[in-house]
Amino acid sequence: MKFEIDSIEHIDTGTIELPSTQTILAEIEEAIATEGSFLGNGKTALVHSIKGNPRYCMKIIQDQRLDDLYGIDGHPPHNDIDLEFELLSEVASLGGAVKIPKPCLTWKIHDENGKKVKVMFMTRMDAVSIKDVHEGSPIPEKLKSDEFFKKLKEFIVRLHEEAHIYHRDIASSNIMIEIATGDPVLIDFGDSIKLRDPDERPYTVRDSLGRVKYSYPNDLNALEEVKRLLEVKLLTIDKNQQKL
Ligand SMILES: Nc1ncnc2c1ncn2[C@@H]1O[C@H](COP(=O)(O)OP(=O)(O)OP(=O)(O)O)[C@@H](O)[C@H]1O
């Protein structure tokens, strides 16, 4: 499997220093072949660190994996990499108490069999996802749950009201805890939408006859559920420590 580049977009050379193109293509090849040493493995993507520059990582989206997941009726459609990039940049520029990876570059590549892969380069967050915490990763010492979720809630309300952006995949895998500060990090705008029309509904996709085709979870309700489950986990850990 030898990859070649079809296109490179959103180049922000002021912010990113990457190893050579050939080195990265070889890394992507290895990443896909082994699915090893990744930072995270979601439904749609593999997220890998970049050996030559630990401050960045790449989200690798294989068309085949998307087709396998969403092929039948195409719902929920995963955002095109360029839309994900644009939403992430807009959200990252909002500022505030929630940290967001800064996207730097997208690549569209293919191998000799015509297999297509999209790659988004972004800053690597020194953080652990809440999903990983549920699966046994250590909890950052500075985490204060009430403050953490208050900041996230305020940020999500700002996203809706100021930017008209709805995340639509608020889940334990898409909220991370920064290791050094315990601050919230929000990632993965692959299912998000920016509303252009005030009559558009953010969470419901309808067919041409007006029937509901697909419903996304409400951001704030989903956040409450992530909070509830993390608090149960924190209590369990607390009780186990008392027993020691
Ligand atoms: N910028 C980043 N820095 C560090 N780790 C990251 C970063 N982005 C993603 N990750 C890790 O990779 C995992 C998968 O990333 P992401 O959520 O973007 O992929 P996905 O396939 O779209 O996920 P989902 O299953 O939610 O659809 C995350 O849960 C997280 O652990």
Ligand SMILES: [Mg+2]
């Ligand atoms: Mg995700």
